[in-house]
Amino acid sequence: MKKTIRIGTRDSELAMWQAKTVQSALEKLGHKTELVPVKSQGDLVLDKPLYEFGITGIFTKTLDVAMLTNTIDIAVHSMKDVPTALPKGIVEAAVLKRAHTQDILVHKGTDFLNEEGIIATGSLRRKAQWLHKYPNHEVVDLRGNVNTRLQKLEDNNWNGAIFAAAGLERINLTPESYVDLKWMIPAPAQGAMLVVAKEEDEFCRKALIALNHEESSICVHIEREFLRTLEGGCTAPIGALAVIEDEKIHFKGALFSIDGSQKLEVEKSIPVSENKGFGKACAEEILASGGAELMKQIKDSIKNI
Structure with a gap:
């Protein structure tokens, strides 16, 4: 009997739209699917700012648990909500073609x-x-x-x-x-959808390879590497955007103080073929020019709120 791929998703209208987009793409490839909506803690508690939870991945943890306990096979996320370090046993399986980043x-x-x-x-x-x-x-x-x-x-x-x-x-x-807001630098991976699967699930990982959009994947991974190197998590005041044009990657990233009074920015371009480690190098430039001290201040401020 052919395996039915159980697609986990948050149950908001936008999350369901994203999950149905993945469902439609998989079914066009001949796979059987089933949607499994769940509520995350981030959806249930609406009277606190996200940073007050003190953890990253507030919208993704419930789906991580559902996957690791075999309730779902894959999960669809807004990639900007996903922590840069995935839980053990869960891997990125596909980045869909990116939408509007602004x-x-x-x-x-x-x-x-x-x-x-x-x-x-x-x-x-x-x-x-x-x-x-x-x-x-x-x-x-x-x-x-x-x-x-x-x-x-x-x-x-x-x-x-x-x-x-x-x-x-x-x-x-x-x-x-x-x-x-053309002047506002978006969140790392804003506008991108990520599908994750269990590392051991070769069937689902193979099925999802066909959905991966290479150019989008390169750009969002540079942005997330920038975020990870700054140790920002999902809620720090960090913006990053990588765009590919004429075989070159154009990157802009920034770190702000919470009150907006300080801004540390980096803007660089490199050939696409040299993308490995690019996000990290850009972040290290920020850290070396005052970013390390600013990140410490940000973490202390959030801790004391």
């Missing part, structure tokens, strides 16, 4: 930008970059799935909230009133 501001009018304003986001990276550009603004915490966050923006007196463009586009929720 952040956008969903707003109620942009008059406030040159005055005082209140912006909502649950991301330290977005908060730090917003305060770096708009130090006179207030940034408030915003948690929940995409639909919940849009509703909270509607229900509160905030001027706007920051979202990943890809998430809104995927479930057709991009509103009319938004601004592309």
Whole structure:
């Protein structure tokens, strides 16, 4: 009897869209599949900022446990939510073709930008970059799935909230009133979907190889190597973006203080053939120019919150 691949996913609308995209791709290749939705702790506890949990992978741990206890065979994640070190026995099996990497501001009018304003986001990276550009603004915490966050923006007196463009586009929720934040450096692997499998599961790993998009995979791994070398975890104020054009990789990465007052940035280009260790080298440049001390301050600040 042919094996049915059980696909684990969070149960939000966006997560289900991602899982169904993988399901459709596998079924086109002739595989039988089944969706297995689960709730993560990050979805259940919405009254605390992510960094207060004190752990990385708050959205992925439940699926890791489900896989290791044989409840599911593979799991689909927004790659930016995945810790740079996977649990023992779980491996990356495919990075799908990357979508839009940019952040956008969903707003109620942009008059406030040159005055005082209140912006909502649950991301330290977005908060730090917003305060770096708009130090006179207030940034408030915003948690929940995409639909919940849009509703909270509607229900509160905030001027706007920051979202990943890809998430809104995927479930057709991009509103009319938004601004592309081209100046904001995205999270490492933003816009990318990752499928993981058990290391010992040759059947699923072989099935997923066909879904891997090589160019996207190269770029997100450079960004995640940059993140891992800075020891940022998923919630530190770190942005990174690698793009391939004309056989060259163009990389931009930055580390910010939590209040946005400090910014350490690196921008470099290399041939695609020389990508090995590129993310690490860029991160080491940041660490050597004050980043090591800034990372210590960030970790101490989060610990004391």
